[in-house]
Amino acid sequence: MTGWLIFFFLLFLASLAYASYKSYQKNRSSDEFMLAGSNIGAILGFLTFSAALFSAFTFMGMPDFFRVHGVGAWIFLGFSDALMVFFLLWFGYALRKRAAIVGYKGVAGFVQNCFQNKWAGYLVFISSFLFLIPYVAIQIRGISIFLNAAFPDLMPYWGWSAFLVAIMLVYSEIGGLKAIMYSDAIQGVILLVVIWIIGWTCLEMAGGLKAGTQAVMESNAALLSLPGPKGLFSSAFLIASAIAIVMIPVSQPQFTTRLVIMKNLKAVHKMAYAVGIFAILVILPTAFIGLYGAVAYSESTTADFLSSALLFDQANPVAALAVVGLFAACLSTTNAQIFALGTELRSLLKGEDKQNMRITKVGILLFSLIVLVFSAMISDELVLLARVSFAGTSMIAPVVLGAVIFKNPPKSLLILSALALSYFVLSLLNWVPVGFTGLPTDAAMYLILIPTTAVLMLFHHFTSKTPHEA
Template sequence: MNEFLILSIVVLIYIVITGYVGYLAWKRTKTADDYMVAGRETHPFIMALSYGATFISTAAIVGFGGISGVYGMGLLWLTFLNILVGIFIAFVFFGKRTRKMGHNLGALTFPEFLSKRFDSKFIQYFSGLIIFFGMTLYASVVLIGMARFVETTLNLDYTMALIGLAVIVALYVIFGGIRGVMYTDALQGSIMFVVMFILLVATYWIMGGVTDANQALTNLVNIVPAQATATATATGFTGWTSMPALGSPFWWTLVSTLILGVGIGVLSQPQLVVRFMTVKSNKELNRAVLIGGIFICLMTGTAFVVGALSNVYFFDKLGQLAIQVVDGNADKIIPAFISAAMPLWFAYLFMIALLSAAMSTLSAQVHVQGTALGRDVYETLTKIKGDSSVFIARIGIALAMILAVIMGLILPTNIIAVGTSLWFSITAGAFLSMYVFALFWKGCTKAGAISGLVVGTLVSLFWLVFEYKKSAEALSIAKALTGQAVLTTAVPWPTVDPIVIALPVAFVVTVVVSLLTKAPSKEHLEKCFQGVN
């Protein structure tokens, strides 16, 4: 039988199963609570896999896996932070308080949670607008990651792959809501886990084992041509299995943007926070920690290790580093390695895993964008409640997907990892200080929370437009206004991620304004913190 026909049948079966799971979710979605927080009755296994599958997308596997082919195994520090911060701290310290406080306040979305905690409608619709428009960048790079793999592996048209994936995801999210998202996430996460385990084992087997493969990568320390990175060796590169020189531009990009931007920014991701409000007790969150930790460890660890080791494979076979083989586009390193090193059947299997990764993350993104538009913006501003907000949410999901497809067609190469990091940084600057104080400091005032939200957002945007070189050069606004790509050219500022600047500023502003303004009422705080420990 023709191999392409076999693949088509496998993909069709996968889509049918996914559609059936989405149908089951649709049948069980009756109310706004069902649509937005799954009736607060989600099983811990489903919640953990949904959280992990939403967290790990094609941006992590293709984008960051490819970036590890440029920066080496130093990116494994992100895996460590993902488990420590994104799973353990998020579930144990943030998740339990979010679940209970969200239940006390009757919150169905992340902006609504913050809004009711600080008794501010402005926080709800302002946050909703940030999420609806800002998350488009993240959604688009997830789409790009999948479409690039299809383009490289199957020689199919990139635009058609982009649009086809978007249509499939939009349909089951629009009708199934958060249940549709989480049920399909659990299915997709299971597929991803199995395939990534096979990839890790197969990669080390091909290269002679763990010790030989890692040593061969270490031995490539001097094989770094100028085109291998945007900054080259003179800017701090010290080897594929070591961290860059402390304080160098190479170090700042790796640590501030790729590691801290995602590793810390995960705490304020709306599509992840809302999952804490879908379980009925803290026991479910405790049971989900181990499942989520193992899942994240294998997913990110495999992608970063394989991306780095692809240099060994390509140098042995072609005398070139991975980034040279793909003509400087890091987004193509993982697809190129799979196509060259793995049998065709695994390339097809890996495509299903990437399809799962893309669909699980993308569905969560557009769901939170839709609910942000429907409940947090429309319902807050019009004061019209009921089923109309769900209808607007469904329209918002369709609009969000259209915007993601458009951006997927116009964004430049090497954008997947950077685009993901920038979105995580923006949310950290805007939401993280307010979210932390909402959970842990009763003295944080409405004025303090609003000040931190607005200032953190504005500082993040300013840094992206005028100071951070990767984004400032792409936008060209600073160039048009000042004649230079960034306002501050002195090292290391052009390589310092917005999270390093905006997050501390937002924290300080929130604290200072809270100390200078009227404290929230005792009655409101008792309602928020009842049973929270």
């Protein structure tokens, strides 16, 4: 396999080098560096959005999620992503309309300008920092589990993590956001091809869909129904997950920014439709891999299952391509999200452009070092950790939606989101009750957050003397 691995890695690194060369500009402005010139077409936009959305946690986390928790995993992610696509059609239009009026350098700065309140921007930045850092660490953790299990004598765990982050820093420094988007496009194609090859192979090794399903039925029938063998997929869990995932374009800045920098609204709509199709195509084979795992590796650890199903049980060329595909997925997601934190920091800075860029680049370096430390502390529950990230950032969705909908958004939304975010973080630290009214924390918070947001917005709509923009 070594020969194939070298061949695919060289091919991948050569494509990255070409992408960074095409993206590099000697005398580029900060907007060109951080926002890719705001002229992204539908194809590149769809690939970069999809690659940022479906990454290492999809490739590795979802098969293990299917294996452990059953078919409810499809409802958890597949159905929720379909809802998100419909939401994108409205939100993309409203966001771009508002951004054209107040300007856009990042979500934090955009919200700050809309509310005319510096704390609004700080709230968005704090939310992004608190939950994107662990989300990036998930990607590094996932690829490190796989590579350390596959090549235990080649490099220590921290070496893989440091190597990955070093490539990300060099690559993003050379090409900026445009280079990252090209990397996303490369990763998206690799991910789709590799996951279908492995998924189809695993389905055949399980004896086909009918025989594999029958084997699971005989060994653990709870995997084929809700709420699953561990009772995870309750109605509250699934509804709360759908809300958190639908709110991803609102609350996670790497996605919000990608909607703004598309060259026109038509490109945004094409991108949204394509993301919906991509979601179905990329999640379906993870179910096949999970089915195989439930049949052949029901008692194995996450690391043993993934290294076997994705590597040792595959033909050498496929195994080598899987390694490169996982590395590419982790690299592109790490790139996109660390860079998004840099964009958010820069959007809050005032003063001379070159000085702001220096501060931003130092910030990106610091964010990367924090991610390295955090990746060594998290568990192997990759999908559930990703879900916590989605839910956490969704707590500030009322603020972003208020900024998009209203010309002068109500300040009460800032208080509401700040309280919601604070409680959610404290619940993760077990400093306040985890969940209440018999529901998980995020589901219970949504029961309060959604109707309260609606009431505050309606009250503002009918009482404000300033015309609103919807």
